[in-house]
Each structure stands twice: as C-alpha cells, then as structure tokens.
Amino acid sequence: MLDVSTRSRTVRVPGGELHLSWAAMTHTGRRREVNQDAVFAEFPLFVVADGMGGHVGGEIASASAITRLHETVDAGTVSPKTIEKALARAVKDIASHPEATDEGTGTTVTGVYLETSGDEAHWVTLNIGDSRVYLLRDDAIVQITTDHSVVQELIAAGRLSPEEAENHPYGNVITRAVGPSDGVVPDYVRLDVVSGDRFVICSDGLTKELTDYGIRHFLTENADPAAAVSAMMDAALENGGRDNITIVVLDVAPSSPAAD
Structure with a gap:
C-alpha cells in the first residue's frame, strides 16, 4: 500500500x-526514470501538471x-485572472x-477550484x-475537461x-501547453456545488x-479519498505504469445551514 492520507476542511x-x-x-x-508530474492540493485549488521535454x-x-499557482492560494485569491x-x-x-528547455518543453495544467x-x-x-x-455524480462518471490533443481533434x-x-500513434501529442514561449489561457467550466460529488x-x-469505468469502479469501492487514490494508483501500476501517474480525489460532503 502506497503512503497517502486524506485531508479535510x-x-x-x-x-x-x-x-x-x-x-x-x-x-x-514503472517505465520512467524521472517524475515530471507535479501536484498541488490545498483549498481552494486542486491541480495537476504533467511536464514534457527532454x-x-x-x-x-x-x-x-x-x-506560481501555489502563490495565488497564498495570496488569497484564486480566479481566472490570478x-x-x-x-x-x-x-x-x-x-x-x-x-x-526547448520548444518541446511544456506542461499541462488541469484542476478545479471553489469559487465563493x-x-x-x-x-x-x-x-x-x-x-x-x-466528476462522479449520482453514480455516473463524466469527463468535464476536453483534451487539447491531436487525437481529440480527430475524434x-x-x-x-x-x-x-x-x-x-499520436496519442501523446497535445495541442496546447504552458511552455517557454506560449502564453495560453485555460478552458474553464463552471459547475454547481452538489453534495456527494x-x-x-x-x-x-x-x-x-484505467478506463473511465475503471476509475468509477475504484471510486465506488472506496469511500475514503486516500483509499480511492491508493487503489487507482495500485491498479495503474499493475496495468503497466507506462507513464508518471498523478491522482487527486476530492469529495464534497453534505453542506449544513449557516448558524444564525
């Protein structure tokens, strides 16, 4: 069992x-010598970055x-502008x-934050x-983001x-990244806050x-975020672990009315 713990707030x-x-x-x-992924998971921002480049x-x-994204949280304001x-x-x-670095250097940046x-x-x-x-909601899993990739454009x-x-063969070729010469704007999707998400x-x-169905399976089988992350990681490594792997699981528990 890999070492991971659940945090809450x-x-x-x-x-x-x-x-x-x-x-x-x-x-x-299992195949790479170096981990070029990075992760930040601190309220209100939860984000993964997958670096590429020799x-x-x-x-x-x-x-x-x-x-740099960590600094926006420290500064107290997370918004599209920041x-x-x-x-x-x-x-x-x-x-x-x-x-x-060279023209082939860059990173994905993908995540979610709570806007209040x-x-x-x-x-x-x-x-x-x-x-x-x-997003797993009502036992159905949906991919919220749209890949910026050659393959997705062909689909x-x-x-x-x-x-x-x-x-x-072009499965790894992405069409948008944060790189040494590219100032790029993320795609944003706003979602309602729903208890149980x-x-x-x-x-x-x-x-x-792991397929989408596989991800859903491990979420359904593991109520605790750390257990779900660990189970998915173990399965991904067992299935080959051909690339660096980074996972965040974030749960939304029932909200309660504010005190008078």
Missing part, C-alpha cells in the same frame, strides 16, 4: 458550510506552474532555463493539455472513434492504464 460558503475531503499522490510509474525541461515546466497571471509568470520561469465570491458557491475547472477532471472531426484513439483530477498516466 470545513469551509464557509454563501448560505452555509461545506465539508471537503481530499487526497493526492504522484508516482514515477533532460529536466518537463520537471522545470510542471514545477514552475505549480509553484490563474492566468500565475501561468504567465510560469512561462517566464520556464524560459529562464534555456540550457534545460458570488451569491452562490461554484466549482470551476481549468484545463490546458490532456490531463483531466472527472471531434469524426475521423477517429474513441476506441481507435486508445492506440493511436466526487472529483478526480489526474495526469494521462492514469487514463492510459
């Missing part, structure tokens, strides 16, 4: 309180993105290592690249089926080894 939201619990883990996998370029890219400023700083950080500034709380997913956010154009995509945020190291 009760947060005030408009109209009441929300109890969140989560667990996060990253693993090099030498240490991918590590620099993912670490830069996570470090996220995009953070990613712009990460681009400069990556470019400041020309000896270790309006009349109602909302989840907001953000995505650049092919890491993913899944959208009707030139490739999802089944054919699984073993496509479970989010999975993961790099493609997980989805290469």
Whole structure:
C-alpha cells in the first residue's frame, strides 16, 4: 500500500458550510526514470501538471506552474485572472532555463477550484493539455475537461472513434501547453456545488492504464479519498505504469445551514 492520507476542511460558503475531503499522490510509474508530474492540493485549488521535454525541461515546466499557482492560494485569491497571471509568470520561469528547455518543453495544467465570491458557491475547472477532471455524480462518471490533443481533434472531426484513439500513434501529442514561449489561457467550466460529488483530477498516466469505468469502479469501492487514490494508483501500476501517474480525489460532503 502506497503512503497517502486524506485531508479535510470545513469551509464557509454563501448560505452555509461545506465539508471537503481530499487526497493526492504522484508516482514515477514503472517505465520512467524521472517524475515530471507535479501536484498541488490545498483549498481552494486542486491541480495537476504533467511536464514534457527532454533532460529536466518537463520537471522545470510542471514545477514552475505549480509553484506560481501555489502563490495565488497564498495570496488569497484564486480566479481566472490570478490563474492566468500565475501561468504567465510560469512561462517566464520556464524560459529562464534555456540550457534545460526547448520548444518541446511544456506542461499541462488541469484542476478545479471553489469559487465563493458570488451569491452562490461554484466549482470551476481549468484545463490546458490532456490531463483531466472527472466528476462522479449520482453514480455516473463524466469527463468535464476536453483534451487539447491531436487525437481529440480527430475524434471531434469524426475521423477517429474513441476506441481507435486508445492506440493511436499520436496519442501523446497535445495541442496546447504552458511552455517557454506560449502564453495560453485555460478552458474553464463552471459547475454547481452538489453534495456527494466526487472529483478526480489526474495526469494521462492514469487514463492510459484505467478506463473511465475503471476509475468509477475504484471510486465506488472506496469511500475514503486516500483509499480511492491508493487503489487507482495500485491498479495503474499493475496495468503497466507506462507513464508518471498523478491522482487527486476530492469529495464534497453534505453542506449544513449557516448558524444564525
């Protein structure tokens, strides 16, 4: 059993309180010598970055993105504006290592944060690249983010089926990333806050080894986020662990009315 623990926090939201619990883990996998994934899981932001690039370029890219996003949480404001400023700083950080990075260097940035500034709380997913956010609601699992990849574009154009995509030679080619010369804006999706929801945020190291049905299975079998993360990680490694693997499971417990 790999070492992972569940953390929890009760947060005030408009109209009441929300109890969140989560667990996060990253693993090099069985085929790679270096882990170029990075993860940040601290309320209100839960995000995964999957770096790419030779030498240490991918590590620099993912670490830069996570470090800069961490700063937005420390500053107390997570919003599209602060996220995009953070990613712009990460681009400069990556470019400041020309000896270790090149045009092939970059990172995905995918996650979810809780927005509490309006009349109602909302989840907001953000995505650049092919890491993913899944939502398990009412026993159905849905991929919320849309991959920025050559394969996804072929699927959208009707030139490739999802089944054919699984073993496509361009399966690893992404069309949007945070890199040394690219200032990119994430895609955002707003979601209602619903008690009982479970989010999975993961790099493609997980989805290469587990189907959506497999992810749903391990969520259903493991009520505790740490147990779910650990079970998915064990299964992904057992299935080959061909890439770095990063997983966050985030649970939304029933909210209670605010005290007078």
